[in-house]
Amino acid sequence: MNRRETLRLLGTSISALTISVACKPNQSEKLLDSGQVEDIPWWDTGDTGYPHDSGEQPDTGQPDTADTEDTGDTPDGMADTGPELNPRAPRSLLDGGEADLDLSLQVLSGTYPNDMAGYLFLVHPQTHHQGPPVVSGEGVLTRIAFEGTPQLKRRLLKTPCYYADLAFQGQDASFDYADLTRISMTLGKRNLLNTGLVPMHDRLVVTSDAGRPWEVDPESLELVTPIGSFDEWDMALPSWINNFMDWPFPLMMSTAHPVFDANTQEFFSVNWGVQILNLGGYVKLVRWNGSGVLEQFQLVNAWGLPIAITQSVHQIAVTSDHIIVMDTAFVSEMEDLLGENSTAMKAQSSDTILYIIDRNGLPNGGGNVFAQHVSFPRESAHFIADYDSSNGIIRIHVGHQCANDPSEFVQPGDLNAIDGSPVPTELHGMLVASSDIGRVGQYEINASTGQVLSQNWLPDARLWGGPAIYTVHERGQQQYDTMWWLSFGISPELRVQRVDSAYADYLWREVPMSQMPTEAHPGTIVRLNTATKQIEDSYAFPLGRWPSSPTFIPRVNGGANEGYIVTTVMSDDTSTADSSGDEFWIFDAQNLEQGPLCRLGHSDLKMPLTLHSCFMDNAIPRTASYQVDLQGEIESRIGNLDSATQAVFYSDVFPYLS
Numbered sequence: 115m116n117r118r119e120t121l122r123l124l125g126t127s128i129s130a131l132t133i134s135v136a137c138k139p140n141q142s143e144k145l146l147d148s149g150q151v152e153d154i155p156w157w158d159t160g161d162t163g164y165p166h167d168s169g170e171q172p173d174t175g176q177p178d179t180a181d182t183e184d185t186g187d188t189p190d191g192m193a194d195t196g197p198e199l200n201p202r203a204p205r206s207l208l209d210g211g212e213a214d215l216d217l218s219l220q221v222l223s224g225t226y227p228n229d230m231a232g233y234l235f236l237v238h239p240q241t242h243h244q245g246p247p248v249v250s251g252e253g254v255l256t257r258i259a260f261e262g263t264p265q266l267k268r269r270l271l272k273t274p275c276y277y278a279d280l281a282f283q284g285q286d287a288s289f290d291y292a293d294l295t296r297i298s299m300t301l302g303k304r305n306l307l308n309t310g311l312v313p314m315h316d317r318l319v320v321t322s323d324a325g326r327p328w329e330v331d332p333e334s335l336e337l338v339t340p341i342g343s344f345d346e347w348d349m350a351l352p353s354w355i356n357n358f359m360d361w362p363f364p365l366m367m368s369t370a371h372p373v374f375d376a377n378t379q380e381f382f383s384v385n386w387g388v389q390i391l392n393l394g395g396y397v398k399l400v401r402w403n404g405s406g407v408l409e410q411f412q413l414v415n416a417w418g419l420p421i422a423i424t425q426s427v428h429q430i431a432v433t434s435d436h437i438i439v440m441d442t443a444f445v446s447e448m449e450d451l452l453g454e455n456s457t458a459m460k461a462q463s464s465d466t467i468l469y470i471i472d473r474n475g476l477p478n479g480g481g482n483v484f485a486q487h488v489s490f491p492r493e494s495a496h497f498i499a500d501y502d503s504s505n506g507i508i509r510i511h512v513g514h515q516c517a518n519d520p521s522e523f524v525q526p527g528d529l530n531a532i533d534g535s536p537v538p539t540e541l542h543g544m545l546v547a548s549s550d551i552g553r554v555g556q557y558e559i560n561a562s563t564g565q566v567l568s569q570n571w572l573p574d575a576r577l578w579g580g581p582a583i584y585t586v587h588e589r590g591q592q593q594y595d596t597m598w599w600l601s602f603g604i605s606p607e608l609r610v611q612r613v614d615s616a617y618a619d620y621l622w623r624e625v626p627m628s629q630m631p632t633e634a635h636p637g638t639i640v641r642l643n644t645a646t647k648q649i650e651d652s653y654a655f656p657l658g659r660w661p662s663s664p665t666f667i668p669r670v671n672g673g674a675n676e677g678y679i680v681t682t683v684m685s686d687d688t689s690t691a692d693s694s695g696d697e698f699w700i701f702d703a704q705n706l707e708q709g710p711l712c713r714l715g716h717s718d719l720k721m722p723l724t725l726h727s728c729f730m731d732n733a734i735p736r737t738a739s740y741q742v743d744l745q746g747e748i749e750s751r752i753g754n755l756d757s758a759t760q761a762v763f764y765s766d767v768f769p770y771l772s
Contacts, residue, residue, distance in 0.1 A: 191224065191225045191711075192224055192225075192710070192711060193222070193224025193225075193699070193709065193711060193712050193713045194223045194224075195655075195656050195659075195710065195713075196223075196656070196685075196689070196690055197687065198656070198658075199656065199657065199658025199659065199685060199687055200686075201605075201658055202607060202634070202658060203544060203605040203608055203660065204658065204659070204660050204684050204685045204686045205540055206684050206685065206686050206694075206721075207248060207544060207722055207723045208241055208540075208544065208722060208723075209241070209720055209722060210238070210240040210241050210251065210720060210721065211718075211720025211721070212718070213240050213254050213268065213269070213270035214268060214269055214270060215266060215267070215719065216265075216266070216267055217265070217266045217716045217719060218263050218266075219264040219265070219698065219714040219715065219716055219719075220692040220693075220715060220716055221712060221713070221714060222690050222692060222693050222713040222714065222715045223690070223710075223713045224700075224712035224713055225712055226700070226712045226714070227678060227712070229672070230261070230667055230670070231260055231261040232260055232261075232667065232668070232730060232731050233257055233259055233260070233729070233730045233731075233732070233733045234258045234260070234680055234728075234729055235255065235257050235311050235318065235332075235727060235728050235730065236256050236311075236663045236682070236724050236726070236727035236728075237253060237255050237308055237309065237310065237311055237320060237725055237726060237727070238253075238254055238722055238724040238725055239251030239252065239254070239308040239722065239723070239725070240252040240254045240308075240722070241722050245542050245543050247293070247294055248523065248544055248545065248722060248723045249294060249309075249523075249723070250293075250294050250295060250296070250306065251306065251308060251722070252271065252306060252308065253270075253271035253306055253307035253308035253309075253320065253322070254268060254269070254270055254271065254308070255268065255271055255330060255335050256268040256724075257335060257733060258680075258698070259733065264714055266716070266719070267335060268335075269334075269335035269336065271308075271320060271330070271335075271337055272337060272770070273305050273328070274748060274767060274771055275301075275302075275303075275304045275305055277766065277770045277771075278301055278363070279304060280766070281762050281763075281766035282298070282762060286300065287299075287301055289301065289304060294324075298361075300361075300759070301361055301362050302359070302361025302362055302364055302365065303324065303325075303361070304325075304363065305322060305324070305326065305363070306322055306324075306325070307320045307325070307328055307337075308322060308725065309321055309370040309725050310370040310371050310725070310726045311726055311728040312327070312373070312381075313374065313728050313729075316732055316734055316736075316737075317329060317404075317736060317738055318331075318730065319374075319381075320337075321368070321369070321370050321371070322368075322370060323367065323368065323426060323427075323428055323444075324366070324368070325366060326340040326341060326342055326347060326366065326368065327341045327368065327372055327383060328340050328341065329341065329736065329738070329740070331736040332730065332732075332734065332736065333735040333736075334735065338741070339740060339742045339744070340742050341383075341402060341408070342400070342402070342407075342408040342742070343742045343743070344364060344751065345747070346407065346408045347364075347408075348366065348385055348396070348398070349364050349365060349366055349387065350366050350367040350386070350387045350388060351365060351388060351390065351394065352387070352390055352394025353394070354394075355390075360751075361751070362752050362755070364751075366385065367385070367386050367387065367388075367426070367427070368384060368400075368427075369383055369384050369427045369428060369429060369430055370429070370726070371428060371429035371496075371726075372400075372430065373431060373432040375432050379404060380401055381401070381402040382399065382400065382401055382402075382430065383399075383400040383402075384397060384398065384399055384400060384427050384430060384439060385397075385398045385400055385410065388422075389422050395423065396412060396413075396421075396422065397412075397413045397420075397421050397422065397427065397439065397469070398410045398412050398413065399411040399413065399439070401476065404738070404740065405739070405740050409478075409479060409480045410480045411471070411476055411477075411482070411483045412482050412483070413439070413469055413471065413482075413483060413484075414482050414483070414485065416484065421485055421487075423441050424467075425443060425444060425462065425463060426441075426442045426444040427439060427440065427442055428440070428442035428444050428496070429495070429496055429497060431498060431499040433473075433499050433502065433508060434501055434502050434503055435472065435473050435503045435504055435506075435561070436470055436471065436503050436508055436561050437470070437471040438469070438470055438497075438499055438508065439468065439469040439471070439485070440466065440467070440494070440497060441463075441466075441467035441468070441469070442494070442495050443462035443463060443466075443493030443495055443520075444462070444495055444521050460616070461616040461617055461620075462493050462521075464491070464620060464621040464622060465491055466489065466491075466492060466493055466494045466512065466514075467488070467489055468487075468488040468489075469486065469487060469488070470488060470561050471483055471484075471485050471486075472484075472561070486561065486562065486563070487564055488559055488564045488566065490555075490566050490569060491622055492516055492555065492571070492622050493514065493515070493516065494513060494514050494515065494555070495513065495515055495520060496512075496513045496581075496582070496583065496584060497510050497511060497512040498510065498511050498584065498586065498597070499511075500592070500593040501592055501593075506561050506562055507558055507560060507561065508558070508559045509593070510556070510557050510559070511555070511584075511594060512554070512555040512556070512557065513552065513554060513555075513580065513582065513584060514555050514571065515548065515580060515581065515582060516548070516553060516620070516624065517620040517623065518549070518550070518579070519546060519548075519613055519616070520545070522546045523543055523544060523545060524537050524541050524542050524543060524545075524610060525542060526539075528610040528611070528612065529610065529611045530607065530609060530610065530611070531610055531611045531613070531614040531630075532606055532632050537607065537608075538607070541608065544608060545602070545723070546608055546609070546613045547579065547604050547608040547609040547613070548578065548579050548604065549613060549614050549618075549630065550617065550620060550623055550624055551573050551574075551624050551625050552577035552578070552579070552580045552581050552601060553572055553577065554571065554572045554574075554581055554642060555569065555570065555571040556569070556570045556571075556644060556647065557570075572647070573624045574640075574649060575635075576601065576654070577599075577638075577640075578601060578604045578635040578638075579601045579602035579604050580599065580601025580602055580638075581600070581601050581640075582600055582601055582602055583599075583600050583662065583663065583664060583725075583726065584598060584599045584664070585597075585598045585600075585665050585666045585679065586666060587666050587668060587677065588729075593644075595644055595645050595675075596642070596644065596675045597641075597642045597644060598640070598664055598666065598679055599639070600637070600639045600640075600661060600662065600664045601637060601638050601639075601640075602637050602660070602661075602662070603637040603638060603655075604631050604634060604635040605634055606631070606632055606633060609630070614627065614630075634657050636654040636657050637654075637655045637661040638652055638653065638655065639653050639655075639661065639681065639706055640652040640706075641703070651704070651705065652706055652707060653707055653709060658686070658687070659683050659684070659685040659687075660683065660684045661682065661683050661699070662681065662682050662723060662724045663681060663682045663724040663725065663726065664679055664680070664681050665679070665681075665728070666678070666679060666703060675703060675704065676703070676704065677703045678700050678701060678702065678711075679700075679701040679702075679703045679706065680699070680700050680701075681698070681699050682696070682697070682698060682721055683696070683699050683713075684696045684697075684722075684723070684724075685697075690713075690715070692715060692716060692717050693713075693716075693717065694715065694717055694718065694719050694720055696715065696719055696720055697713050697714060697715040698713070698714040698715065699713055700712040744771040745771045745772070748763065748767070748768075748771075749763075
């Protein structure tokens with residue numbers, strides 16, 4: 115049996131495990147029936163919520179799709195939003211343009227605020243063509259300096275495996291796209307740093323879900339060092355498979371959203387592995403002080419047995435006394451990862467699973483720690499926790515992307531769910547549309563018992579295609595009384611039959627499948643008051659323009675939550691002078707409804723789908739001395755390769771690592 119056949123067999127085993135997990139009895143039903151949860155009705159949103167089972171589409175408080183054209187009535191000083199566009203997904207979402215850029219952004223419309231300062235960082239995958247999923251490209255880091263004329267700097271993030279990918283192209287050991295990444299059966303899996311960002315005071319970390327986080331120099335945007343050597347991270351698959359996967363670039367799983375606690379100067383992540391044949395699954399909490407070795411804490415249940423992740427760990431959160439690990443609704447089918455290119459898919463779990471760890475019980479140097487299991491209805495991918503949990507009560511804010519599958523993308527052979535026509539080739543690789551409306555949730559949890567003390571959730575017509583990504587005003591120890599959530603909306607041409615079929619019997623369905631939208635719904639950003647549990651403000655982007663990466667920028671000398679929301683906005687519109695169609699829009703954070711204050715762009719700026727972002731006051735050269743020996747750790751892993759392959763590392767990879 116050769117290596118590929120062995121890996122395909124392993125993929126089948128993993129797939130069987132995933133199916134068995136997906137088909138287990140629903141735990142949230144038991145929780146709700148037990149009387150442990152106070153089931154609070156949906157938040158009162160006036161006339162903006164979907165009447166349950168009525169099939170009526172509510173007034174969203176935003177213009178109808180027919181009103182998205184430029185009327186010429188833009189208030190003085192405000193930005194116009196450009197001409198009316200075809201209400202389709204922009205094809206530019208799959209075109210990243212040149213990776214390395216240095217530009218002075220132009221004011222395309224409106225007035226640029228004179229009280230903006232600091233730096234916005236955002237990351238995205240680089241893609242130039244249809245086919246591979248839009249999130250599977252090389253990581254690209256963008257920085258915008260706001261004081262004075264806004265300056266944009268963008269750089270491709272070049273890891274050691276990036277140089278190996280270039281060096282081995284056209285050879286037997288070459289990398290190729292497989293599901294959400296690139297893989298070589300000889301060299302291993304690429305670490306595509308294209309998903310998240312974590313500031314550590316003046317230091318900056320860039321992340322992915324499937325690989326080590328790396329430090330990047332905030333001034334030069336050059337990668338500096340991974341956090342932890344390969345020897346400090348465990349493989350994602352059981353150790354008995356090492357004989358088949360002894361790669362220079364190992365397959366490892368972490369989280370795209372590790373956390374830095376500025377109060378304790380601690381950085382937290384996770385390192386987790388999948389189960390195969392009920393063997394090998396684990397999840398380890400990782401703690402790092404910014405300069406020393408990593409500490410690992412294996413999570414165990416009340417019986418002392420290792421806890422296993424059934425889907426993924428896209429996000430974790432840290433409070434004053436606790437750490438929360440989410441088993442995230444983001445399943446990547448192993449058949450695709452191993453090159454099967456299957457159009458089969460598995461629905462995400464319809465519940466959210468959390469594991470809560472007592473920070474005060476973490477032993478120095480690592481070890482086993484108990485993690486309290488928590489479950490509540492509706493899946494989720496992103497959440498945030500209020501910092502103070504010293505009373506043993508954790509308060510979290512959750513975006514429930516219901517019956518939405520962020521791990522699925524348009525593939526060859528996909529048929530439109532509305533009319534059965536083939537999805538256009540030019541959309542292959544794009545995100546698929548959701549098949550129910552989203553909800554914003556708020557929960558209070560007893561950290562010791564795992565009991566959900568209260569739960570509130572809001573279905574709202576402005577949450578189609580989300581709530582996907584949030585931003586907040588970071589102020590250290592605080593309760594998040596205000597959040598801004600962005601939803602992508604729905605493009606009918608991205609509704610595909612296999613996704614609608616997979617979620618046809620979705621347990622928590624709000625909108626019957628027969629009443630799913632057949633017309634486009636706009637991407638929308640909302641301002642949520644978490645104390646009153648109401649959406650207080652919102653803005654629907656014009657159809658044909660795709661918003662993403664909302665970032666709160668504090669106003670100079672401003673008060674709490676006073677500032678601006680900056681979003682990326684992608685489109686195929688090139689009619690505006692000095693604009694490529696891909697732009698940055700600036701909003702007053704406290705008055706989204708009035709529309710953008712300013713549109714920034716440049717004719718040379720091309721952006722594909724952008725992901726997460728962050729704000730930093732400064733962007734100074736890195737001064738920390740922490741450094742992993744990049745060449746040394748790879749040299750220790752290539753001894754089993756033939757001499758010709760080793761020679762390529764010495765001639766075409768290692769010279770770039772010094």
